[in-house]
């Protein structure tokens with residue numbers, strides 16, 4: 001991000017918006033961040049951007065980290081960094097998909113079971129799991145364990161039922177990871193959205209999703225809306241953790 005460009009952009013948007021949240025990706029501190037992002041000097045530029053953002057009282061900064069084998073040890077440092085800049089903090093476990101064009105880098109992205117165990121331990125310790133709200137605990141555990149779950153969907157997913165993803169060519173898919181995975185619902189340049197939404201292909205895809213046949217993901221932007229519909233599962237998990245009985249998670 002260019003600090004000067006963002007400064008003028010923010011001055012302009014201040015006229016229209018009282019409160020804006022800006023997400024900043026931070027994958028490690030210093031050169032490891034540059035390496036992961038593939039841009040020399042990216043970390044320094046990001047700090048300059050953060051300094052610009054802090055000048056605006058109407059801006060919420062959210063630092064987001066993508067956790068993978070090569071950077072999980074930096075987790076506590078990135079979280080501290082977010083705090084130092086008065087930013088909120090979130091993370092996701094790196095996912096491999098055609099959509100992210102990272103299938104060929106699978107060895108760098110997918111955890112070995114042992115390093116995964118270490119990463120989970122470090123993340124839970126850093127975030128102090130037991131001090132979090134039950135719903136946040138559920139979300140956190142689901143996010144962590146989805147990658148080693150035996151099924152693609154940890155919770156029933158409603159992408160394609162209540163939302164869709166549109167690619168630059170006009171193709172409509174049930175969700176982002178579906179792009180490049182399999183055929184979509186149809187193309188907006190050929191039919192209206194209403195026609196596409198109700199066609200047989202869309203129904204076929206929805207049936208697949210309902211049976212759990214999908215690429216599988218824990219992408220916040222997709223899953224958050226399905227989480228709202230998973231409250232029975234959430235209640236069960238809360239009861240299980242209170243009684244120390246069989247939990248949904250390992």
Ligand code: SF4
Nearest residue numbers: 157175214216217222
């Ligand atoms: S779990 Fe992920 S990949 Fe599967 S349908 Fe939902 S959003 Fe798509």
